[in-house]
Amino acid sequence: MNNMKKILAYISPENYSSLFDIIVAYDAGVDVVVPYCNIKVADMRDMIHSCVFTRHPDKLNNTAIFIGGHDIRLGEEMMKKAIETLNELPEFFRVSITVDSDGAYTTSCACVAKIKNSLGDLDGLNVTILAGTGPVGQRVAVLLSWENCNVTLTSRKMSRSEAVCGIIEKGYGVKITPMEVNSPETTEKAISESDIVVTTGPEGVQILPKEIWSKFQKIKIMADLNAVPPYGIEGVEANFDGKEIAGKKVFGALAIGGLKMKSHHKLVGELFTKKNRVFDLKQIYNLTLGLL
């Protein structure tokens, strides 16, 4: 039993499990990944029980659960159900668990860790997240709120922005300011008081032209998460990693992606260091900060 295999149950609600996540898990030192697809929230209780009643409680650090797939809402529900089920059990019967649907947890943590590492104390700074209604934008908003920033999250439609801010408040208990941005004028207005600007728009779409951002000296940091050219912020190449442009430090998608990969590897490794650890957004953020 000295050579007990490290087994990761990779659980996905999608039609097939992510080859990306499976490869990363092996590279992070897992001995066996058991991929599950088409798993429903209602299956999580059985899945947890299958994990925890199999090996001796002293050996449960060799079994862990990673919730993946694309659907981040389902991922959150599966995580919630899993934690509920684990919490019904004595502590010595609990395995470690995390969730990183669509890589949105590790990506948002990498983005904010870059910013935090660059500026230090973020207390009271103004943040604008342009096109921020997706999974990554939402989590960037939460993380920067936890750092005591005043966060504005924009969408092309006010109703969408408000809805997402409502979801964030319900899920994480933080207040984000919604804003409609769908023109050069509203874009300009959105970033006019910002210390930090993050763009989390779709691939291959420039959403912040240089003509606009260069007007505002107050902006200290700009970060973009679109890895497919044209990038989200004009002038910010994907591999820029804190480069200074016109007095601003800027981070491109590949630079953030590099830290995301390190965070992802580290996360999987940590699952097997101790049982009964829950890596939610906050824990993944702390772990990512520790990499810088």
Next chain:
Amino acid sequence: MNNMKKILAYISPENYSSLFDIIVAYDAGVDVVVPYCNIKVADMRDMIHSCVFTRHPDKLNNTAIFIGGHDIRLGEEMMKKAIETLNELPEFFRVSITVDSDGAYTTSCACVAKIKNSLGDLDGLNVTILAGTGPVGQRVAVLLSWENCNVTLTSRKMSRSEAVCGIIEKGYGVKITPMEVNSPETTEKAISESDIVVTTGPEGVQILPKEIWSKFQKIKIMADLNAVPPYGIEGVEANFDGKEIAGKKVFGALAIGGLKMKSHHKLVGELFTKKNRVFDLKQIYNLTLGLL
């Protein structure tokens, strides 16, 4: 080829394969478990052919099949189809195979092995299996019949009990006496002549109060398979492992479960010691007895 991997095809008719069974297989020394789910009885022929025509016949002890999942009726049919297919092949082309749907084979074998180990010769003893119509109860009945006991199997409805006894006779060629038990009076009647009482009722339901069982000095052994309190037999804790109470030896669900786990591990290991072995209920029982 000295390091040829031990590969276990884990075949399940369910929507997803049992993580429990997969973890146990790895812990039992299997190098690779290939999990199959949603497999139909009609797929078994192809599955067997995929196993047997791949490696050199001299190396076929490195490939084996484990039929799992929850549905025990489907498990039996899949096993039957698999054996049929294997028997059409020359002996040197046959891999080893077993079935343990829902753990019911190893659990029932562990239960009866505890009893056999405790009493020795069981010839002619009277057995009552209360709430015995489930997969485990049925197999306990068969095993104790093979030990020449007179077995009565009860259900809350006579029709259900009779139906199950019919299924058992058809499947295993042994005669079990059906009985309706749904009140303190009928419970008392059911165990009044018993040497051995086994309870295989649902989790968290007490079906045999102390007030009743304590009336009967003839009872030598009581075994309960409900691991969730309240347990099936009042006064029999889940971890009691042959403890004497009021002159009776009693076994709780966790004590039986411990032997079940050993049997399950051993079973998987045995599949890879020699090719062409069929571990059905009788073989699993013999293997489990050998552990005591």
Next chain:
Amino acid sequence: MNNMKKILAYISPENYSSLFDIIVAYDAGVDVVVPYCNIKVADMRDMIHSCVFTRHPDKLNNTAIFIGGHDIRLGEEMMKKAIETLNELPEFFRVSITVDSDGAYTTSCACVAKIKNSLGDLDGLNVTILAGTGPVGQRVAVLLSWENCNVTLTSRKMSRSEAVCGIIEKGYGVKITPMEVNSPETTEKAISESDIVVTTGPEGVQILPKEIWSKFQKIKIMADLNAVPPYGIEGVEANFDGKEIAGKKVFGALAIGGLKMKSHHKLVGELFTKKNRVFDLKQIYNLTLGLL
């Protein structure tokens, strides 16, 4: 990272992945096979991206893709889509890939390699493939065309034969002569001018009686791919491996199958020697020839 695992994504359009192919992959030295089933052509882009953006480009020789399953038309489409997607990427981001649906690629290559190895130059020889409309027959036709043979492919119905020759011409750009064969007379006519006769009919059906083939001295080689008796060519046992019968060299299905297995093993091994290799029919044929 010295011990980076060799990971093979085994991708199948079927309801379950081929245990045969998975076992062969492990025996060929792969560390981890990740089986995918129910994969659609439209999923291939995501699958490729999952492969190529995960590990460092210098390490991509440790990740490869094997398209399997039964449906050879879907297999071809999946391969085409995969290559398209790979070709959109810089070369250093490409993994190695192959397709061998139903084993038809390796089987046809083994068959033709046996013939080529036996006769040497095949330029200008006449070939008849009896019952050649299946996946193996089609690929035998292509390979022998590439060797500059004049190939005739027969079916019980002219329309079926013509349709298949059309498919072959469209897919591989070679011209095959269709022919209807459904009686002793048409069989005789079909092989009367042949140097080489290959039978790729269904299992357990004799399609070429000795009475017919023994009339033709011109035939130098006969090869049969039916492994279940009665075999496809009367007098040609499954294990005959170039044996001379009545002045003809003959190859049975097991002899060809033995080379197919070697080719299959070699193919999987080669996927991991270098990244960015595409093993299509031509490459698999060259690789198989190299084994003789």
